[in-house]
Amino acid sequence: MNKILDLIAGELGKGFEQCGYDAQLAKVTLSNRPDLCEYQCNGAMAAAKTYHKAPMVIAADVTEHLKDNACFEEITAVNPGFINIKLSKEFLADYLEQMRHADRLGCDEVEKKETIIIDYGGPNVAKPLHVGHLRSAVIGESIKRIFRFVGNDVIGDVHLGDWGLQMGLIIEELKERKPELVYFDESFTGEYPKEAPFTISELEEIYPCASKKSKENEEFAKKAHDATFKLQNREPGYMALWNHIMNVSVEDLKKNYGRLNVNFELWKKESDAQPYIPDMINAMKAGGFAKESEGALVVDVKEETDTKEVPPCILVKSDGATLYSTTDLATLIEREKLFAPDRVLYVVDKRQEMHFTQVFRCAKKTGIVRPEVSLQFLGFGTMNGKDGKPFKTRDGGTMRLEVLIREISDAVYDKIMENRSVSEDEARQTAQIVGLAALKYGDLSNQASKDYIFDVDRFSSFEGNTGPYILYTIVRIKSIMARYSETFGETGDVKLAPACSESEKALHIELSKFNEVIQSAYTDMAPHRICQYIYGLADAFNRFYHETKILSEEDETHRQQYIKLIELVKDVLCTCIDLLGFEAPDRM
Ligand code: ARG
Numbered sequence: 001m002n003k004i005l006d007l008i009a010g011e012l013g014k015g016f017e018q019c020g021y022d023a024q025l026a027k028v029t030l031s032n033r034p035d036l037c038e039y040q041c042n043g044a045m046a047a048a049k050t051y052h053k054a055p056m057v058i059a060a061d062v063t064e065h066l067k068d069n070a071c072f073e074e075i076t077a078v079n080p081g082f083i084n085i086k087l088s089k090e091f092l093a094d095y096l097e098q099m100r101h102a103d104r105l106g107c108d109e110v111e112k113k114e115t116i117i118i119d120y121g122g123p124n125v126a127k128p129l130h131v132g133h134l135r136s137a138v139i140g141e142s143i144k145r146i147f148r149f150v151g152n153d154v155i156g157d158v159h160l161g162d163w164g165l166q167m168g169l170i171i172e173e174l175k176e177r178k179p180e181l182v183y184f185d186e187s188f189t190g191e192y193p194k195e196a197p198f199t200i201s202e203l204e205e206i207y208p209c210a211s212k213k214s215k216e217n218e219e220f221a222k223k224a225h226d227a228t229f230k231l232q233n234r235e236p237g238y239m240a241l242w243n244h245i246m247n248v249s250v251e252d253l254k255k256n257y258g259r260l261n262v263n264f265e266l267w268k269k270e271s272d273a274q275p276y277i278p279d280m281i282n283a284m285k286a287g288g289f290a291k292e293s294e295g296a297l298v299v300d301v302k303e304e305t306d307t308k309e310v311p312p313c314i315l316v317k318s319d320g321a322t323l324y325s326t327t328d329l330a331t332l333i334e335r336e337k338l339f340a341p342d343r344v345l346y347v348v349d350k351r352q353e354m355h356f357t358q359v360f361r362c363a364k365k366t367g368i369v370r371p372e373v374s375l376q377f378l379g380f381g382t383m384n385g386k387d388g389k390p391f392k393t394r395d396g397g398t399m400r401l402e403v404l405i406r407e408i409s410d411a412v413y414d415k416i417m418e419n420r421s422v423s424e425d426e427a428r429q430t431a432q433i434v435g436l437a438a439l440k441y442g443d444l445s446n447q448a449s450k451d452y453i454f455d456v457d458r459f460s461s462f463e464g465n466t467g468p469y470i471l472y473t474i475v476r477i478k479s480i481m482a483r484y485s486e487t488f489g490e491t492g493d494v495k496l497a498p499a500c501s502e503s504e505k506a507l508h509i510e511l512s513k514f515n516e517v518i519q520s521a522y523t524d525m526a527p528h529r530i531c532q533y534i535y536g537l538a539d540a541f542n543r544f545y546h547e548t549k550i551l552s553e554e555d556e557t558h559r560q561q562y563i564k565l566i567e568l569v570k571d572v573l574c575t576c577i578d579l580l581g582f583e584a585p586d587r588m
Contacts, residue, residue: 001106003519004095004512005029005039008071008085012041015066021047021058028085037074037084038509044081055081089498092508097496099514100568105575107515109151114342116154117335118144121257121264122348124161125249126170128204129256129401131391131454132349135380138443140347141262141581142527143378149579150522155339160253160269162246163327166207168228171241172220173210174198175227183237192237196244200252203245229321232274256401261436261581273330277322280330280368281315289366290315301361313358328359332368332375343374345525350379350449378525381451383443391454409435411460412468416588430585434468435460437582441467444580445531465535470577473538474584477570480550484563487551496568497561503544507569510540514572518579527580534576541569 002010005028013023025043032040044059051058059077066075074086099106120140123133140156147154174197175184181197182188198206214221231238250267257263281297284290289299295318302310315326335341346356356377363369385391391399413431416422422430442459446452462468484491499505510533517533520526550566553559577583 001098001102001108001515003516005516007095008039008087009041011066011069011071012043012062012083012085015062015069016043016047018065019058019061021051021062025050031084033084036078037076037086039085039087041083041085042081044077044083048081059083087509089505089508092505092512093496093498095512096508096565096568099511100496100564104149105514105572107150107518114152115339116147116152116343116345117339117341118147118154118156118345118347119159120144120156120347121158121262122161123158123253124164124166125253125269126203126207126245127166128207129253131383131399131401131404134260134401134404134439135383135443135448136347136349137257137260137262138440138581139378139380139448139527141260142440142444142530142579143345143347143525145579145581146518146522146525146527146530149518155266155341156264157266157268158253158257158264159331160250160267162242163232163270163274164324165224165228166211167231167242167245168224168226169210169214170203170206170245171227171231171238172224173206173213174241176220177206183241185237188237192240196248197241198244198248200248203248232321259405259436260401260440261583268331268334270327270331273327273334276330276333277326280333281326284315284366287366289362294318299362299366301358301365303361310354310357310361313362325355325359325362328355329363329368332359332363336369336373340370341373343376344369345376345378347378347380347448350381353377353379376525378448380448381446383454384451386453386455388453405435405439408439408456408460411435411456412438415460415462415468420588422587426587430588433583433585434471434588437467437471437577437584439467440580440582441470441531444527445535447526447528465531467582468588470534470538470573471584471588473541474570474573474577475586475588476545477541477566477573478584478586480566481563481570483551484559488559491560491563492557494557494560494564496564497558501544501547503540503547504565507537507540507544507565510537511568511572521579530576530579534573537569537573541566 009026009028012026012028016026017023025047026041027043028039028041030039031037044055044062047053047058048055056077056079059081063075063077063083066072069075071088071091072085073088074084076084078084118140120136121133122136123129144154144156174181178197182192210224214224227238231242281290284299290297293312296314297316298312298314300312313325314323315329316322332344335344348356360375360377363375364371369375383391409431412434413427416427416431438459442454443452445465458464459466460468462472499508513533517529521529548562550559550562553562574584
């Protein structure tokens with residue numbers, strides 16, 4: 001379905017053309033003086049230069065030709081040459097009517113469907129999932145849903161960190177605690193036990209303990225390095241332990257992501273890419289891309305236009321170890337082989353930007369990916385506490401995701417219990433749903449690349465630009481609709497009526513922006529645009545609601561038309577929150 005702005009611009013273009021000016025000049029934007037008009041066109045200013053006439057003369061000429069156009073209620077030229085536009089109420093209602101019956105509420109599919117891999121989440125196995133990984137999961141999930149909504153084939157890959165030093169640390173710590181375990185017996189040839197020698201809580205305690213120890217104790221650190229090396233060379237006992245670690249933590253990770261309403265199509269991991277590394281390195285050597293530098297094997301990736309230094313991409317360190325970049329390159333080989341994607345998007349902390357610049361350039365230069373594949377990095381900022389420093393627990397530790405979710409749903413629970421009479425059970429359940437919305441909306445309403453302040457009180461408020469406020473609006477609509485059907489039964493097949501009040505027209509205008517907003521959220525990978533939009537839409541609805549008697553409207557047809565209108569508001573809001581990755585309860 002055409003965007004409303006394009007439709008208006010099309011009408012204006014006709015006016016420009018009739019007056020002998022280029023129709024392309026008729027660009028239309030939302031008004032920046034909403035007190036005067038709804039939309040505006042500044043095309044007469046641009047035309048003035050080309051046609052050597054005063055802009056006001058052009059604007060007056062064009063508006064004169066359009067004054068009887070059925071799309072406009074009012075179209076006027078104002079000094080020094082702006083064209084101010086108010087849409088006709090019939091035109092708007094008709095547009096919304098089409099939207100109501102269109103697929104995806106009038107949001108067109110992309111012309112060329114792409115296969116897109118989104119690499120997000122990126123937790124490290126056996127380390128507790130903390131707020132650092134929250135943003136990637138929340139933003140990545142939303143972007144995935146937006147990409148999919150407009151018709152692409154999208155594959156979300158969690159890309160587990162399972163092959164690094166943390167594994168060596170855990171194995172070494174286990175060895176100190178339980179040296180008798182068969183995994184450490186090099187002469188053992190039997191089958192290793194099926195049961196893991198630890199639980200998830202033990203595992204979670206082991207990692208921080210080992211990590212601390214390695215910082216204080218050089219000998220232990222060295223042993224952990226050796227253990228990592230042995231694991232990476234697939235020593236059977238260590239591989240068996242690695243398997244246990246994987247099973248125990250992946251189950252826990254799935255549970256945690258499930259709680260967040262985040263789902264991955266693929267549970268690939270760094271270790272899956274390792275088999276591709278030897279051939280990759282040989283090919284890079286043979287192709288003349290990889291060269292020795294101070295004992296390491298590197299690929300130069302700087303470009304003439306660089307304004308800051310881009311260091312070479314290191315493939316193999318002088319001690320023979322491969323790195324994060326080596327794994328990411330090999331992962332791209334695997335992705336090419338399995339999916340041949342048109343696009344690969346990484347949603348990762350913005351502090352990793354240089355790493356991805358190096359990897360992308362290296363992958364392109366060495367032909368790991370086809371030239372037409374687009375490799376994109378969406379770097380997000382840090383989630384800070386109220387003190388403006390990276391978010392911590394009260395005692396200064398890293399906040400675990402579970403604890404964070406609990407904190408926010410507790411805050412919501414208190415609010416629900418404060419002013420409503422629902423059972424504790426129901427309040428708990430609702431608080432889960434609303435809490436998640438508070439958390440996600442609090443994050444997504446900020447531009448991803450910016451740092452933001454995590455504020456439980458603000459995010460869980462039922463008023464203002466928050467997730468709960470949006471849900472509250474949806475719940476309000478659901479409840480009006482339920483009361484309607486209890487009293488009057490089903491609505492007939494009525495068409496939306498032209499707006500009868502200022503607040504209703506404002507609501508119509510907000511609704512009509514939907515496809516435009518989704519398009520821009522898609523192109524710019526910007527869920528915050530959707531948040532901005534639904535906040536405005538919820539506000540417009542609530543203003544309309546306070547001024548309008550919906551259920552007590554006496555005219556039956558008109559009452560039904562109101563119900564159709566608020567149903568459309570609900571559908572748009574629900575579609576949007578689904579794209580953001582949360583849902584609304586029936587009551588709250
Ligand atoms: N595990 C990494 C970390 O915690 C993030 C992984 C991001 N994805 C990637 N392909 N490098 O920092």
